[in-house]
Amino acid sequence: MPIMETSLPTEGPGAKIILGEPVQKGYFYGYEGVVLHEEGGEQAIMILENPFWGRIFFINGTAQFTSRDEFIYHEALVHIPIQAFPEGRVRKVLICGGGDYGAAREVLKYPEVEKVLIADIDPRVPRLVRQFFPALLPQDPADPRLELLTVDAFALVQELVEKNEHFDLVIIDSTDPDISLAERTLELSHSLFSESFHRMLLQLAPEGAIVQQAATPFTMKEILEGSYRVFQRVYGKDIFCYRASIPSFGGDNAYLLRFPGDPTQPRRTWIPETLYYTHQIHRASFALPRFWLKEVLDKNG
């Protein structure tokens, strides 16, 4: 019976450690690896090199993405809404969070896109991704269509609404809300999951698509439950849920999509180069396990 051994981390780059990432009560992932980078602050960052996952980016001890499977998360986040629109329809894109560039990399594969704005509050994420995760950068890292603002996405959206700006696609690519608070308040403690944020997005993209990553229901169903309620209140019937199986997240990740029309069938013929996404995958992504329908979304399966 294999029993794990531990070693305390030596501070700083080059240290070999075994790290435990809590997933659920009494359940965690263990990573052996070499620390490539560490920095503190309100959100403590660590980058670990691991023989299986490649590089892993941790914020406060929670893996945010890995070099081995980030492509699944980002391709599902971006290509499903874009391929649901006919060609030429997606010109202006706002990414709330997403300072790791992965979503922007996928969006910029479409020549029709004229403008991609990333609004991420933490300037360290893009800096460290440029240094340690070059595969997440757009094919042309100096693509003039891309603008990265170090700003709270909530505040930026307020400003954009006041200026009467419009977007064809808004992507909310944020960290997960803290569900220990959700249990008490039934509200998600993250401004980018709030009803007031989505009411502004509806003004920003009245004819557009709005997609939000909504975590992994198998381990954290409160996030999909809470964000689905917000989507229902704000967007009424134009809402859809889809999923993608992301191994480092521990199961199927949920995405909520507000879409004007039916997004379940792709409308394009051309697909950029992908490793995960196909048109068959697109259609399949909207089929949800019965326990999601019944227990999380409160629908009949």
Place this chain on the structure above:
Amino acid sequence: MPIMETSLPTEGPGAKIILGEPVQKGYFYGYEGVVLHEEGGEQAIMILENPFWGRIFFINGTAQFTSRDEFIYHEALVHIPIQAFPEGRVRKVLICGGGDYGAAREVLKYPEVEKVLIADIDPRVPRLVRQFFPALLPQDPADPRLELLTVDAFALVQELVEKNEHFDLVIIDSTDPDISLAERTLELSHSLFSESFHRMLLQLAPEGAIVQQAATPFTMKEILEGSYRVFQRVYGKDIFCYRASIPSFGGDNAYLLRFPGDPTQPRRTWIPETLYYTHQIHRASFALPRFWLKEVLDKNG
């Protein structure tokens, strides 16, 4: 940064332990829990009670199933082949392995089924499941249609072929082959994954469905690669691959299916009570990620 703590297991039931299950190089799952049962032998068995997973059945330190997500694995294994046949078509079913009863539980939900034969070499598995995992048993644990034989499935199939018996559905629900050997020999070291076994199954079920669980390609792609080659050689063009996302397996599990006709569309209207399976899930299960098609199955995506 959370760092896991270890404690050595105390031998025997009631011991509190932290167990590390190796998944891949430098990557493992950690479970805190209470040992409910332990026994040695060539295949060492342990049953652990864990706050998130419920009960976990380990063989040689590898989790075989958990009470929390076994339903996904078993429903995908059984309902996809059965629902692909028209009603009334599945009378005789052989389960190779499957001594945990989970596959039989699903098969016996169909009133048309007249006979289910489980062939499992290890008598401890059904005994311990009856004691510790009653939810895996058929609705009627004494269902007269069910017969459990403690026998090597390979030997039993040889016998059944000699007797010219026929089955409508054969389910291969076994442990994974050891892939450290596959790297050297390109053959899977498990008789239920061998070409000679499948040549016998073709005689046993010339017009039937044959489904094999083929592990999780994200962490062990050699198993799907190897079994796909065997399926191609034995069954020619009647082969299909589908998937189900099983959190405790670390991602999408692959299933290989030999089917006479097109199994991608369900042909029935009635579905027994399920927690995972729906007809939408059925159709979606055959959509494979592009990296499976290209890297594992060597197809164009």
